[in-house]
Amino acid sequence: MDARHIICFGNELHGDDGFGIRIYTQLCRLTWPKDVEVFNAGIAGLNALRLLEDCSQAILVDALANFGNVGGICVLRPEDLAGRQQKLTGHGLGIPYLLEAVKVIRQPLPDILIVGVEIAAVKPFSIGLSDKTEQAVPKTIRLIRNLLSE
Amino acid sequence: MSRRIIQIDLNRVEGDLDFQLEMEDGKVVDARCIGSLYRGFEQILVGRMPKDSLVITPRICGICGTAHLNSAVLALEQIGRIPVPPNAIRIRNLCLMAETLQSDLRQSFLFFTADFCHPKYINRLFYDKALAAFLPFKGWVHRGALEYSRHAVEIIALFGGQWPHSSYMLPGGVTTAASSRHIIDSFSILNKLTRWFEQTVIGTDLDSWLALQSADEFFAWLTAKDAHADSAIGLFTRMSRDIGLHRLGFGTPHMLSYGAYDDPEEAGTFPLHRKHLFKAGFLDGDTGNIEPFEQNEITEHVRYSWFQPYKGGRHPFQGQTIPDYQPHSDRYTWSKAPRYQNKVVQTGPLADALIDGVPLIRSLYEAEGGNAWLRQFSRLCRTAKLLHTMRETLHELAAHPDDPHMISPVEKEIPDGEGFGLVTAARGALGHWVQITDGVISRYQVVTPTAWNASPKDSEGRHGHWESSLIGLTVDDPDDPVEIGHIIRSHDPCLVCTVHLLDTGKRITVWP
Numbered sequence: 001m002d003a004r005h006i007i008c009f010g011n012e013l014h015g016d017d018g019f020g021i022r023i024y025t026q027l028c029r030l031t032w033p034k035d036v037e038v039f040n041a042g043i044a045g046l047n048a049l050r051l052l053e054d055c056s057q058a059i060l061v062d063a064l065a066n067f068g069n070v071g072g073i074c075v076l077r078p079e080d081l082a083g084r085q086q087k088l089t090g091h092g093l094g095i096p097y098l099l100e101a102v103k104v105i106r107q108p109l110p111d112i113l114i115v116g117v118e119i120a121a122v123k124p125f126s127i128g129l130s131d132k133t134e135q136a137v138p139k140t141i142r143l144i145r146n147l148l149s150e
Numbered sequence: 151m152s153r154r155i156i157q158i159d160l161n162r163v164e165g166d167l168d169f170q171l172e173m174e175d176g177k178v179v180d181a182r183c184i185g186s187l188y189r190g191f192e193q194i195l196v197g198r199m200p201k202d203s204l205v206i207t208p209r210i211c212g213i214c215g216t217a218h219l220n221s222a223v224l225a226l227e228q229i230g231r232i233p234v235p236p237n238a239i240r241i242r243n244l245c246l247m248a249e250t251l252q253s254d255l256r257q258s259f260l261f262f263t264a265d266f267c268h269p270k271y272i273n274r275l276f277y278d279k280a281l282a283a284f285l286p287f288k289g290w291v292h293r294g295a296l297e298y299s300r301h302a303v304e305i306i307a308l309f310g311g312q313w314p315h316s317s318y319m320l321p322g323g324v325t326t327a328a329s330s331r332h333i334i335d336s337f338s339i340l341n342k343l344t345r346w347f348e349q350t351v352i353g354t355d356l357d358s359w360l361a362l363q364s365a366d367e368f369f370a371w372l373t374a375k376d377a378h379a380d381s382a383i384g385l386f387t388r389m390s391r392d393i394g395l396h397r398l399g400f401g402t403p404h405m406l407s408y409g410a411y412d413d414p415e416e417a418g419t420f421p422l423h424r425k426h427l428f429k430a431g432f433l434d435g436d437t438g439n440i441e442p443f444e445q446n447e448i449t450e451h452v453r454y455s456w457f458q459p460y461k462g463g464r465h466p467f468q469g470q471t472i473p474d475y476q477p478h479s480d481r482y483t484w485s486k487a488p489r490y491q492n493k494v495v496q497t498g499p500l501a502d503a504l505i506d507g508v509p510l511i512r513s514l515y516e517a518e519g520g521n522a523w524l525r526q527f528s529r530l531c532r533t534a535k536l537l538h539t540m541r542e543t544l545h546e547l548a549a550h551p552d553d554p555h556m557i558s559p560v561e562k563e564i565p566d567g568e569g570f571g572l573v574t575a576a577r578g579a580l581g582h583w584v585q586i587t588d589g590v591i592s593r594y595q596v597v598t599p600t601a602w603n604a605s606p607k608d609s610e611g612r613h614g615h616w617e618s619s620l621i622g623l624t625v626d627d628p629d630d631p632v633e634i635g636h637i638i639r640s641h642d643p644c645l646v647c648t649v650h651l652l653d654t655g656k657r658i659t660v661w662p
Contacts, residue, residue, distance in 0.1 A: 043212070046256075047314065049300060100287045105297040 002056035004148060005110075006038045007048060009062040009095065015123030016133045019063040019116075026141050036148060045098065052102050057111045059144060062095055063133075064116035071132035073140055075147075076114040115144060167604065167643065169620075170482075171634070177624050178634075181617040183604045185485035188456075192471045195594040200226055200564040200586050201321070203594065207582065208315045210596065215314040216249040216306060217575030218596075221582040223319040224421040224571030229586060230321060230564045235554045236414035237547060238323035243411040243427070244336070244543045245306045246573065247536045249313070251343070252302035253576035253642075254499070254529050254536075259284070259295035259382065262526055262639045266389045268632050276389045283385050291350060291382045298346045305336050305540075321564065323556030328547040336544055344537050352534065353381025359534050364513040383530055390523040399522030399637035401619030402494040403435020405501035406602065408443065408581065410574035411539070414546065421571060427539065428574070431505040432490060440505055445570060445581070450597065451487040451608040454480065462609050463489055466583035466595035467568060487605040487614060488597050496520075496615040497578030497602045498642065500528040508535075522619075522640035529642065563589065575599055577642050603641055616641055 006027060012018030020041075027038045037055075041048040052058050067074050078099045095114065102109060117140060120130040129137075172180040191210050195203055203222040208215035220242055227234065266280040267289075274280075283291045303313040309326050310316035318325045326332070344356060352359045354377065362368050371378055378384050390396065409430030416424045430443040449463025458472040473484075489495070500520055503511035511528050518524065568585040578599030585593040605614030613621065616638070625631045 045212075046300075047212075101296055104287055104293045105300075 002035070003054060004036045004057040004059075005051055005055040006036065006059045006061065006144060006148075007041050007051045008039065009041050009043070009048070009060065011043050013125055013127060015121055015126045015128070016119035016130055017063055017122040018127070019119055019129060019133055019136075020061045022129055022134075022137055023061045023140055023144070026137060027144065030141075030145075032148075045094070046101060048098055049101060049105070052098075052110060052112070053106060055110045057148075058113075059147060060095060060112065060114045061140070061144070062114065062116050063119040063122075065119065067116065068118045070118050070120045070130075071136045072118045073136055073143060074114075074116050074118070075143070076116065078112050078114070081114070113147065115140060115147070169616075169634075169638070171620060173625065173628055176626075176628065178620050178622065181613065181620045182482050183485070183606060183614060183617050185483045185604070188473055188475075188484045190473070192594045192596060195591050198591050199589070200229075200584070200591055203582070203584065203591065204317050204320065207596070208317060210598075212314050213253055214249060214575040214577070214580070215316060216246050216310070217573050217580050218582070219317060219319050220246055220573045221571035221580055221596075222584075223321060224573070225569045225582045225584040226321045226564050226571075228421045228569030228571065229567040229584065230559060230561065231420055232321045232559045233420070233557055234323050234417055235557055236417040237328060237550055237553045237555050238319075239412045239414040239417050240543050240547050241309050241324045241326075241328060241555060242319055243414070244540060244547070245309055246411065246575075247540050247543070248302045248305040250574075250576040251533055251536050251540075252299045254533050255295050255299040255302070257576075257639075257642050258386070258526065258530055258533075259291050260286070260299075262636075263291065263382075263386055263389075265632060265635055265639065266386075270627075270630065270632050271393070274389075274392060276385070276392055279380070279385060280389060283382065291385075294346055294350045298343055301339050301343060304339055308332050308335055320556070322559045323554070325556070327555040328551075330548075330551065333544055333548050337541075340537065340540055340544065344541075347533065347537060351382045351530065353377040353384060356534055356538060360538060363509040365510075365517045366513075368510060368514070383527075386530070387523070387527065390526070393636075395523040395526075395636055395640070396518050396521045398623065398633065399525070399619045399640055400520055401615040402496050403520065404490070404493045404495040405433040405435065405504055405520070406443070406490050406495040406497045406579055407431055407502045407505040408572040408574055408579045410502060410506075421569075428502060428506040430572075432495075433501065433505055434493075440507075445572065447491045448581070448597065449489050449492065450595075450601075451489060453487070453609040453611075454606040455483055455486050456481050457486065463487075463492065466570070466581070466597060467585065467593070469583065469593065469595040471595070483606045485601055485604060485606060486597075487608040488602050489608055494605070494608070494612050494615060494618070495602060497599050498525065498529075499532045499578075500525045501578065502574060503528045503531065522637050525640045578602060600643070604643070 008020040008024035010018045010020030012021040024040045039051050041051060064074060081096045117133060117136040119133050168184040168186055170182040171178050195206060207218040207222045210218050263284040264286050267285045271277050283289045286292055306313040310318035348355050362371055372384055407430055409426030410428040411426055413425040413427055431440045432443055433440050449465055450469055451463045456475045458474045504515055514524055564586060566586050570581060570583045572581045580599055581597045583595040603615045607613055619637055625633055
């Protein structure tokens with residue numbers, strides 16, 4: 001059976017930019033079926049391509065900017081990001097760049113979903129999420145659980 | 151006379167670099183290269199156990215962590231006079247070459263050549279070919295580079311367990327032997343890469359390419375066959391020269407190389423005396439002479455940096471890194487200004503090739519000088535040489551299957567003392583200088599290739615290499631200074647660069 005990957009992006013040193021990593025920490029505490037693997041991709045950028053290989057489904061978790069109200073959770077498909085180059089909070093080359101790259105080098109593609117939360121602010125060298133972003137954490141965890149239980 | 155200021159930000163979460171340019175009548179008259187993010191790695195290391203550097207310093211960079219690890223371990227081995235077996239040197243070299251290769255391919259084809267697709271060149275004869283080859287995600291070269299470059303570092307993952315930020319080199323060797331499985335897997339990766347490089351990048355076989363010895367031979371080769379002219383290196387060369395990159399971006403004439411890849415035959419000596427596969431040296435740009443490299447000729451200045459001031463330059467063993475942010479002074483960067491023999495120098499693949507004596511690069515340099523095209527061309531020539539040398543290294547490992555990969559040091563701890571580790575990273579000369587007192591690190595100084603190249607002015611007011619490579623440049627359209635992008639990219643900045651024109655508010659983004 002092909003694996004399913006949850007790949008979390010972010011930089012926990014920069015305030016809400018650490019949203020994906022906060023989710024990663026929470027996800028690691030849960031028990032998952034054998035075929036689910038959780039990854040901390042940090043700010044790997046293009047190097048995260050590896051994590052999109054050898055899987056049938058991939059859920060990418062990251063902070064979002066300009067997708068809605070602060071604390072709002074979005075489930076996006078790669079095509080929703082087309083033409084929005086660098087509009088995510090941008091770790092290295094960013095998820096839009098990564099998704100373009102995966103199209104070039106990998107056929108067939110895994111089924112990709114992006115789960116994100118609209119964040120308040122990227123605060124350089126400030127650890128911890130803002131209140132509204134923090135409040136979105138439990139709901140995001142439940143959402144990812146549901147996406148993978150189907 | 152119109153005077154204006156252009157600001158170029160090189161922004162990314164993990165490191166920030168800005169460029170401020172002053173223009174007068176379309177010409178760059180002053181340049182300031184601004185490191186705007188304080189890192190603090192050297193202070194983090196003070197007071198720690200010596201071997202902590204093997205875990206902490208590979209985190210300095212997400213591109214060249216293997217180079218930092220290698221520098222860190224060499225410094226410790228020098229202090230402890232710790233020998234290593236030849237196979238450990240071979241494995242270290244193989245991994246460092248793999249890292250450099252990936253970086254060079256990405257720099258060349260994901261970033262540098264994409265600029266030829268700029269709308270400014272729409273009326274050039276080459277434009278359609280540029281789009282077909284180099285357009286991001288669409289061009290055949292860009293797509294191939296994306297696919298094949300990433301395989302290179304899989305070799306490091308075989309030996310180091312992960313890449314980036316791996317810690318598999320230890321005083322006395324490396325953590326894993328080269329099993330036959332590792333060697334077969336590495337050969338398989340190398341074969342795929344070499345085949346792609348031959349078909350796409352050079353349009354010929356590796357041996358024929360490496361046999362090119364002079365500028366005349368190269369230009370004859372370039373026009374001999376369509377397969378040569380329309381190879382990636384052929385297109386890159388013809389487009390670069392069409393827009394005049396062989397006449398731009400010279401910077402300082404002085405070049406420095408620490409030498410690359412320790413010679414495994416010299417494993418019995420300590421790092422201080424070990425020979426390299428590619429020679430170390432200093433090319434004095436005034437006399438044209440190549441002199442032996444002496445690490446005690448290195449100093450760092452802080453006159454224009456946000457550090458507690460000291461007079462003149464200091465050798466890294468006397469180095470001091472005490473942050474002192476002074477935003478409203480004439481100081482402008484978190485980067486120090488390293489100098490060699492009190493001269494401004496450049497480092498990187500062009501310097502390495504000239505000092506090692508690569509005939510093709512020397513011949514092109516003698517004909518046209520160290521221009522932006524040749525700097526980028528040297529980087530691609532290095533890939534050919536590394537593919538060849540990696541193969542040799544793998545054969546040597548295969549011929550010594552039962553040799554040790556580690557000689558456990560007699561003493562468990564690193565003794566008090568001082569040492570340095572110097573390597574050639576993808577971007578040039580990298581050094582770590584370490585002092586240990588009472589069992590812990592009392593001083594740690596890192597001088598990166600980008601510190602050399604992107605250095606600010608020194609105590610005598612002399613500009614760093616990047617800065618001087620832009621001063622005097624004429625920009626066609628100050629609202630879209632694509633020439634600046636070409637030159638900055640030829641230096642291989644490890645950061646994203648946004649050109650910001652303060653008076654118009656326009657920006658162009660230059661990826662590393």
